Amino acid sequence: MGKQKKEQANPSQDQQEQVKPSLDQLKSELKRENSKKEYKKVLRNTLIVVVVVAALAVLVSSFFIAVLKVTGDSMTPTLETGDLVVAYTRTSFEPGELIAFYYNNKVLVKRVVGSPGDWINLDADGNVSVNGEILDEPYVEKSFEPTDLTFPYQVPENRYFVLGDHRSASIDSRSSVVGCVTKEQLIGKVVFRVYPFNKFGGL
Template sequence: MSEEKNLKPSIEELKKELKRENSKKEYRTVLRNTLFVVVVVAALAVLISSFFITVLKVTGDSMTPTLETGQIVIAQNSSGFEPGELIAFYYNNKVLVKRVVGSPGDWINIDGEGNVSVNGVVLDESYTTDKSLEPTDITFPYQVPENRYFVLGDHRSASIDSRSSVVGCVTKEQLIGKVIFRVFPFDKLGGL
């Protein structure tokens, strides 16, 4: 009989075992909830980036000093753009960022010194580092075709843009969205 008594667990041992089992259940619950939250957040991030915003890394010098290589910006998915706004668009499996200068139907003219006029009004382009007509292979004045946008880089002598038939005017199918915010570097964080 004393042997049977020793085979039965003590109350302390039962409490320890119960605590261990409860800890396992609690751990599984926390793990399951954490995985659920991670999956939901990832799905929301994909949905938001697909339908509302796109995060882009700037490469090249065509938009200096406004944007520089290595900076990270956010583009808001949009289909309508105003002159002066920065837009991102697809070109030859790359993403380019340029400034909208002309909308469908506008007449664009660039004189020999690089001064741009739209519908006869000379633009005040304080954001450019150098005004330049080159590189160009189109004839000015130039009328922007329907459903397209005429875009220029801010660093004109280093930018291949709508002045060249290689890039041409941007179609609505190429558009990603309006570049609205600089995320990195942090010292230049803010709207554009």
């Protein structure tokens, strides 16, 4: 009886070997722990990158670029209703460039025709001349109306004379309702169309 208790109190060598983990088990466990640590590290770094990129995206979109949705027919055929375009902040523009600006809590997109000090003339057929030179505008549907200005017209200081590409459907700087665009109204230069995808590209 005493011998039996002693044997129970002292497990055999075979039983001890069963309790001890093998070298392969130790390696597997170590590998699993290292994998957990690596996963946590990658996850943490990924989260940091996502947060930083999101913050930069908000910063850039707030101060440098804007994504705008086109509505109306004033810029056809260049831009159509539903197009998504990207504008980036600028304070000076060249004739022919597309710009976005605020007007009565709306965003309008038009084409720059005249810079501060330029003389603009518009004939009965809708041909536009700047400082005596007629513009070559194959992309526009020409029209004299709608306008209530007397031409030739000089663009005031710190303003831009803008026109839509679909002239008969555009209310723009030809009308005193909109007038010339001030620097305070400007959003930026429209440079890229991101939608629809079949028209994706620069403008």
